Amino acid sequence: MPDKIAFLPPKKSVLDRRDIIVSDLADLLPKGCLVSEPRGLVPFETDAFIAYRNVPLAVALPETTAQVAAVLKYCSGYGIPVVPRGAGTSLSGGAIPQADAVVIGLSKLSRILDVDYANRTATVQAGVTNLNISEAVSADGYFYAPDPSSQLACTIGGNIGMNSGGAHCLKYGVTTNNLLGVKMVLFDGTIIDLGSKALDAPGLDLLGLVCGSEGQLGIVTEATVRLIAKPEGARPVLFGFQSSEAAGACVAEIIGSGIIPVAIEFMDRPAIEICEAFAHAGYPMDVEALLIVEVEGSEAEMDAMLAGIIAIARRHGVSTIKESQSATEAALIWKGRKSAFGATGRIADYICMDGTVPLSQLPYVLKKTGEIVARLGLRVANVFHAGDGNMHPLILYNINDPEDAARAEEAGNEILKLCVDAGGCLTGEHGVGIEKRDLMLHQFAPVDLDQQMAVRAAFDPQWIMNPSKVFPLEGRPAA
Amino acid sequence: MSEVHQPVSEDAAARIIHTAAAVGAPLVLRGGGTRSLARNDEGHEILSSARLSGIVSYNPAEMTMTAKSGTPLADILAALAEKRQMLAFEPLDLRPVLGTTGNPTIGGVFATNASGPRRFVAGAARDSLLGVRFVNGSGDIIKAGGRVMKNVTGLDLAKVLAGSRGSLAFVTEVTFRLLPVPETAATIVISGLNDAEATAAMATALSMSVEVSGAAHLPETVRGRFLGGDLPAAATVLRIEGLSASVAVRAETLRAAMASFGAVSMLDADATDRLWREIRDVHPYADGTLRPLWRVSVAPTVGHQLVAALRLETGVDAFYDWQGGLIWLRMEAEAEAGLLRHFIKALGGGHATLVRAAPGILATTLVLEPQPDAVAALEARIKAKFDPKGIFSAGVTG
Numbered sequence: 078m079p080d081k082i083a084f085l086p087p088k089k090s091v092l093d094r095r096d097i098i099v100s101d102l103a104d105l106l107p108k109g110c111l112v113s114e115p116r117g118l119v120p121f122e123t124d125a126f127i128a129y130r131n132v133p134l135a136v137a138l139p140e141t142t143a144q145v146a147a148v149l150k151y152c153s154g155y156g157i158p159v160v161p162r163g164a165g166t167s168l169s170g171g172a173i174p175q176a177d178a179v180v181i182g183l184s185k186l187s188r189i190l191d192v193d194y195a196n197r198t199a200t201v202q203a204g205v206t207n208l209n210i211s212e213a214v215s216a217d218g219y220f221y222a223p224d225p226s227s228q229l230a231c232t233i234g235g236n237i238g239m240n241s242g243g244a245h246c247l248k249y250g251v252t253t254n255n256l257l258g259v260k261m262v263l264f265d266g267t268i269i270d271l272g273s274k275a276l277d278a279p280g281l282d283l284l285g286l287v288c289g290s291e292g293q294l295g296i297v298t299e300a301t302v303r304l305i306a307k308p309e310g311a312r313p314v315l316f317g318f319q320s321s322e323a324a325g326a327c328v329a330e331i332i333g334s335g336i337i338p339v340a341i342e343f344m345d346r347p348a349i350e351i352c353e354a355f356a357h358a359g360y361p362m363d364v365e366a367l368l369i370v371e372v373e374g375s376e377a378e379m380d381a382m383l384a385g386i387i388a389i390a391r392r393h394g395v396s397t398i399k400e401s402q403s404a405t406e407a408a409l410i411w412k413g414r415k416s417a418f419g420a421t422g423r424i425a426d427y428i429c430m431d432g433t434v435p436l437s438q439l440p441y442v443l444k445k446t447g448e449i450v451a452r453l454g455l456r457v458a459n460v461f462h463a464g465d466g467n468m469h470p471l472i473l474y475n476i477n478d479p480e481d482a483a484r485a486e487e488a489g490n491e492i493l494k495l496c497v498d499a500g501g502c503l504t505g506e507h508g509v510g511i512e513k514r515d516l517m518l519h520q521f522a523p524v525d526l527d528q529q530m531a532v533r534a535a536f537d538p539q540w541i542m543n544p545s546k547v548f549p550l551e552g553r554p555a556a
Numbered sequence: 557m558s559e560v561h562q563p564v565s566e567d568a569a570a571r572i573i574h575t576a577a578a579v580g581a582p583l584v585l586r587g588g589g590t591r592s593l594a595r596n597d598e599g600h601e602i603l604s605s606a607r608l609s610g611i612v613s614y615n616p617a618e619m620t621m622t623a624k625s626g627t628p629l630a631d632i633l634a635a636l637a638e639k640r641q642m643l644a645f646e647p648l649d650l651r652p653v654l655g656t657t658g659n660p661t662i663g664g665v666f667a668t669n670a671s672g673p674r675r676f677v678a679g680a681a682r683d684s685l686l687g688v689r690f691v692n693g694s695g696d697i698i699k700a701g702g703r704v705m706k707n708v709t710g711l712d713l714a715k716v717l718a719g720s721r722g723s724l725a726f727v728t729e730v731t732f733r734l735l736p737v738p739e740t741a742a743t744i745v746i747s748g749l750n751d752a753e754a755t756a757a758m759a760t761a762l763s764m765s766v767e768v769s770g771a772a773h774l775p776e777t778v779r780g781r782f783l784g785g786d787l788p789a790a791a792t793v794l795r796i797e798g799l800s801a802s803v804a805v806r807a808e809t810l811r812a813a814m815a816s817f818g819a820v821s822m823l824d825a826d827a828t829d830r831l832w833r834e835i836r837d838v839h840p841y842a843d844g845t846l847r848p849l850w851r852v853s854v855a856p857t858v859g860h861q862l863v864a865a866l867r868l869e870t871g872v873d874a875f876y877d878w879q880g881g882l883i884w885l886r887m888e889a890e891a892e893a894g895l896l897r898h899f900i901k902a903l904g905g906g907h908a909t910l911v912r913a914a915p916g917i918l919a920t921t922l923v924l925e926p927q928p929d930a931v932a933a934l935e936a937r938i939k940a941k942f943d944p945k946g947i948f949s950a951g952v953t954g
């Protein structure tokens with residue numbers, strides 16, 4: 078695939094000093110914490126936005142906050158770009174490095190530091206995986222709510238970087254709503270603490286700024302997150318429809334009626350086929366669209382909520398209603414949904430869009446998406462968080478065919494513009510990264526972006542933190 | 557008297573700010589003027605949102621609303637009530653406590669990030685704020701965020717404006733999310749617990765799968781000020797909301813579990829509504845005095861320890877919301893800022909804001925929690941990026 082999306086040109090002054098930089102970094106880090114051999118660098122070339130790759134200058138894998146600070150202090154001293162990295166599962170290229178960059182990987186910061194049930198908080202290092210947190214507290218009846226489908230691999234640091242969401246965020250909110258505090262290192266090595274176990278922090282809401290800042294404001298090394306008591310029970314129910322529009326309209330009416338289930342996930346026929354073949358979840362195969370609606374609480378509560386939802390679904394011509402009968406069945410239903418991207422990846426290359434639209438626009442945007450993709454001779458599978466309007470069209474293509482790839486990118490761009498024009502936004506949870514960077518001016522006026530970049534510069538005046546991301550390369554303030 | 561600008565449009569506001577910035581003239585930003593603490597605004601010009609008023613769009617099916625910043629909160633609540641929707645964060649009304657008048661505006665609500673008892677399940681005002689339009693200190697009109705629930709497109713400037721108390725920019729329009737009003741609600745009351753026992757009871761309640769949406773402790777000294785004196789003893793109160801069938805079931809479960817802590821009774825939906833409003837609005841300290849009143853935020857389990865430690869040193873009265881993590885603290889005489897902040901730090905951190913005090917005390921007390929140097933420096937840099945001439949600093953205190 079041609080490198081259509083540009084990175085900042087590598088700084089010659091940095092590339093020329095490569096060997097010195099590597100040896101200096103080696104002095105700052107324990108043995109085994111620096112990768113600089115070409116073969117060792119390969120795993121860090123890209124993230125889950127695999128169409129683009131760059132070999133970084135070196136990869137630092139610090140074991141402590143102090144080491145992160147030492148590396149940042151060194152890099153800022155010489156103007157060396159830094160790319161923070163968690164598990165590298167970003168779908169927008171947020172963790173893709175550049176040739177003159179030192180990647181700071183947080184994988185060795187993987188300890189759970191404190192679990193406090195009375196205050197319902199967990200304090201963890203940034204490299205702890207999302208699922209690890211829930212697993213650590215599950216036996217005691219708690220969980221950490223935001224649940225990206227990548228939760229087995231992705232880190233809490235990456236979740237904060239992208240303000241990640243997941244199926245259950247409809248009720249519990251996304252990362253920013255579940256984050257109480259962080260320890261982070263600023264570009265020059267200064268270590269700061271934001272927030273605490275208290276629900277409110279003093280001063281400006283810097284935590285709110287840091288969450289979703291895609292590694293541009295500093296490196297998070299520890300996070301304090303909220304734990305929630307597990308519900309008494311949870312029940313996913315499948316609702317099959319004969320058209321995507323009907324399913325979309327049903328979602329809008331459920332939410333509009335004031336019923337807020339824990340999750341409403343949407344799959345169209347291609348997605349159902351892909352996921353069923355992979356997970357054997359028992360999805361109905363004779364429908365055009367499927368909603369997975371999960372309710373939780375006591376049996377009586379779930380029954381009451383479901384009665385309301387079923388009545389609405391009937392008004393929209395639901396053709397299949399299937400309640401999970403056991404915990405195993407429920408787990409399979411979610412396994413099918415959460416493996417959607419992986420399962421799709423087994424049959425084709427794909428790019429995953431992430432626009433969010435107002436719920437009333439769902440049917441329209443689904444229809445238009447189908448038209449855009451068909452016009453460009455491509456296929457699409459839709460599988461997404463419908464309850465909050467966060468769409469994920471997976472555009473299927475062949476990565477080895479440059480024309481196909483270019484068409485896929487074109488389709489993606491058109492779909493995202495469609496989302497913005499329908500009153501939504503470019504990205505609901507995957508972040509801008511490099512992928513949507515050049516579309517930012519479709520959503521924002523230059524003056525809006527100027528204000529964002531100015532705030533960015535308050536954190537990183539040298540623009541060394543993940544500098545090729547989020548903001549169009551042209552029109553940036555002089556660093 | 558200071559001159560008060562009341563622009564009728566965003567453009568007009570931008571022109572006023574632009575002019576002020578050109579000469580470096582301070583502007584005090586004001587919503588409904590319900591706060592009494594803008595002690596530095598003497599002689600400065602005031603920029604008011606009073607005439608930037610009106611609901612721009614309300615889409616009940618999407619549970620979002622856009623309103624101009626000067627829209628009276630009362631207008632918004634009335635429009636929402638018609639559709640049985642609400643602001644999930646329960647904005648508090650401090651007028652009775654402050655002894656002020658004026659109409660709170662929606663812009664002011666977000667500017668102070670005012671959040672009530674549902675905080676630990678529904679978040680603060682900032683969690684409901686989806687998008688803003690504002691004029692920065694250079695007079696540029698800027699939008700941030702949007703009108704959909706999930707949005708990570710660029711830096712979340714809406715968050716940093718929420719709670720910025722008019723120190724960064726003049727907010728002209730806000731878009732926020734709504735929630736349906738729960739079908740019904742009930743309150744479980746555990747009577748006669750001391751502060752430490754109450755803290756344990758609340759922690760237990762919140763560890764259960766019953767979705768408590770309010771957890772407060774009203775000690776003996778204040779209980780008489782709630783529900784017209786109907787609470788028989790110190791009351792630890794737990795709110796449950798939702799569908800009728802489900803509230804009944806959960807209330808029973810909770811009642812049974814709380815019986816081991818003390819005598820348990822229950823309040824119906826009407827009493828629940830009244831009680832939690834009184835808790836939200838700090839009713840016991842709407843006492844017509846100017847005795848120093850602090851709003852303290854700490855980890856829920858240390859709230860009572862903080863109060864106990866203070867009690868050994870000075871005259872203080874207190875009650876607890878947010879499972880014990882939000883303490884409304886009234887000092888008998890002096891503000892005791894140093895003492896209070898010393899104990900907060902010793903108990904693991906948090907922060908204290910002086911909400912009310914006599915003018916003499918206000919003038920000599922750090923009203924907002926001071927930040928560590930590195931964070932303060934960062935905040936100053938951010939502020940300079942919104943307001944390079946520093947024209948919005950004048951009236952910012954609490």
Ligand SMILES: Cc1cc2nc3c(=O)[nH]c(=O)nc-3n(C[C@H](O)[C@H](O)[C@H](O)COP(=O)(O)OP(=O)(O)OC[C@H]3O[C@@H](n4cnc5c(N)ncnc54)[C@H](O)[C@@H]3O)c2cc1C
Pocket residue numbers: 124125160161162163164165166167168171172183203224225226227230231232233234235236237238239240241242243244291292293295296297298418419506507543
């Ligand atoms: C199969 C699959 C399914 C997915 N499903 C979802 C989903 O349901 N919901 C969702 O929201 N996302 C989803 N994603 C996207 C991705 O998993 C998330 O964005 C995740 O949060 C990234 O975490 P990570 O640890 O892999 O971070 P990385 O990809 O390594 O980094 C992500 C960004 O955060 C920055 N960053 C990483 N660590 C830090 C740190 N410690 N401090 C500061 N910045 C840091 C990076 O620079 C980068 O900009 C999915 C991805 C895949 C591959």
